[in-house]
Amino acid sequence: MTVLTVQVEANQDDGSREWDSMMFDWDFTQTNPNLIGAADESGGDPRDVTCYFRFLGVDIPSTATINSAKLQYKLNASYSYSSKSCRIYAEDIASSEAINSDSDMTNAQDSRTTNYATWNLSTSSDTTSFQDSADFTDTIDEIINVSGWDDGENNITILLMDPTEPDMMDSWIMYIKAHELSSGADAVKLVIDYTEAGAAGSNPAFLLFVD
Structure with missing residues (x-):
């Protein structure tokens, strides 16, 4: 087995969308922190939060x-709310392009995978240690099997969507540290454990000829 760990490398490679109640519009940002479950007052489209x-x-x-x-x-x-959740999707293409605007983010969401995992957000007061999300093996398996994967740059965009309630209150938001903080040291990581084909502890047979 091999464990691959890849960390977000640039400020533009993480971001979030939050409802601005003063402007009555969506606010796309790539600054710290990222948000899971921002308040949605626009009607509850799962792409909004x-x-x-x-x-x-x-x-x-x-x-x-x-x-x-x-x-x-x-x-x-x-974070102290134990009954909240969201879904973990990925953009379903061989190599995700950079997201630089709200429309780019919407396009990535529209191209999301069929498979997703439900992440029940864990309560915690620890802001210094890395913590684990829910497992989303099926989502990654879908991505590596898209057409052109082996010939692409293999950039993956993970999308957190569909929070528990479409009108999730501000006080229920989970705040995650972004790349912008600590020069990227606290940025989110993707950790995948995989086994290459033919590498599962095989013992090839051989013939011994005695003259």
Whole structure:
């Protein structure tokens, strides 16, 4: 088995969308912190309340078996709500482009995977240690099997969407540290455990000829 860990490398490779009640419009941002479950007062489209993380060079062959996949993240503030959740999707293409605007983010969401994992957000007061998301093995398995994966740059954008309530209150938001903080040291990581085809402890047979 091989464990691949890839961390967000640039400020533009993580971001979120939040409802601005003063302007009555959506506010797209790539600054710290990222938000999961921002307040939605626009009608409850699952694309509206979300954040994204783009990981570069996720070089896993399409023939590999994905054993596990998770995000590792640091909280920007304590989180105390145990009944909230969101879904973990990915952009369903061989190599995700950079997201530089709200429309880019919407396009990535519209191209999301069929498979997703439900992440029940964990309560915690620890803002210094990396913590684990829910496992989303099936989502990563879908990505490495898209057409052109083995020939692409293998950039993956993870999308957190569909919070528990479409009108999730501001006080229920989970704040995750972004790349902008600590020069990227606290940025979100993608951790994938996989086994390459033919590498599962095989013992090839051989013939011994005695003259």
